[in-house]
Amino acid sequence: MKIGITGATGLIGSALGKLAHEGGHEVVGFSRLGKSVRPWVKEWRAFGPQLDTRGCDALVHLAGESLMGLWTEAKKRRIWESRVDVTRTLVTGMEKSKDRPQVLLCASGAGFYGNRGDEVLTETSKRGTGFLSDLCGEWEAAAGAAGALGVRVVSLRTGMVLGQEGGAFPLLHRVFSFGGGGRLGDGRQWMPWIHLQDQARLMLACLEKGEVSGAVNHVAPGEVTNRDFTAKLAARLKRPAFFHAPAFALRLLLRQMADEMLLGSQKVKPRRAEDLGFTFRFPDLDSALGVLVS
Secondary structure, eight states: OEEEEETTTSHHHHHHHHHHHHTTOEEEEEESSOOOOOTTOSEEEEOSSSOOOTTOSEEEEOOOOOSOSOOOHHHHHHHHIIIIIHHHHHHHHHHHOSSOOSEEEEEEEGGGGOSOTTOEEOTTSOOOOSHHHHHHHHHHHHHHGGGGGTOEEEEEEEOEEEBTTBSSHHHHHHHHHTTOOOOBTTSOSEEOEEEHHHHHHHHHHHHHOTTOOEEEEEOOSSOEEHHHHHHHHHHHHTOOOOOOBOHHHHHHHHTHHIIIIISOOOEEOOHHHHHTTOOOSSOSHHHHHHHHOO
């Protein structure tokens, strides 16, 4: 299979590209920065409003403005445009092309579900409320429009991806290593997560299994609260974790981003992955931390 990846140099794109290459697939990387040294990328193409997807059997769309940072109106506009608007443009480009991919995997997030407390959430659960819920919902709708073109579409509702190579975990590792870690708010909020290796493996399974379409939760089955996560990481590092961040302080500093990304609760289950018979190598946090913390 010839697989095109936007965001091919990012944490998830790199992991998927390497895995696909090892599995005998050919990887095409799309980049705004030009060619980059990635042994697993067969060919580089420009990333822009109109993607040249000629010859690609599949397109994996991961590129987008980072969610981290203060959510000013300008920041939220950049986030929205880089995800929803760009995806709409990509699908419009597919409509004009006679040589379009057979399958589109498009990033989304567990933020689709909003702040839901202890409610168990699966792919059939309704969309929540808030900026992230609206973003993910419209993002999935933009990608889903490719279905009318005969393209199989999969939306990746991903939790926090844990990997040593990038993302949030290296920063968490450093902070907790110095004894500066602690829970966020009361710590009772559920934190959907997945190990980077399982994220890439599940994405590749979604590409290879022709019967998969629609939303797929990319989260580990061993769900944890923020309190559990804090305690397990601190114990693994043999460090205290007393520097708890009160909810009011987080809201004062980060405003809406704190409520939705740090204090919001999503108890998400990987129901579709389990139905597919997917086996997680890191089904619980203890097994993941066992390889992430050395």
